Amino acid sequence: MRYLTTSEKQTFGLGKKFGRKLKGGEIIGLIGNLGAGKTVFVKGLASGLGIKNRITSPTFVLMKIYRIAKSKLQNPNSKLVHIDAYRLKSGKEILSTGAEEYFNKPDSIVIIEWADRIREMLPKKIKLVKITSEDKNKRKIIIN
16 A cells, blocks of 8 residues: 655644554564654554653664553453664664564554664564655655
């Protein structure tokens, strides 16, 4: 699916709509340049899952875990695992975070910013979200 957003609010809204459709067990890879809107999309996705926490990019800690509102997914202990691979030099470095223990788990949704940097370590079944910044406000978003 292809989308065009013309504001941060629209990118957030698209992420929120996408998040509402998730069931658990998904791995979502985000690809896009610096400032493309990846974290804004994640904030919207988290909102769609009922997460009230302030979402920030885990650039320096690599991974943050948020509890998903009980009514959003069937498992009451569901988590959103937010990973940022920007600082990783190789895909193998992701293993040190313990991220793979969340891959394909029905009680977890994993979203990875800069997924293209660790592609070789990711499971084959992954949804890709490519965000291209056309100018300051325009974003072309392709969800596969």
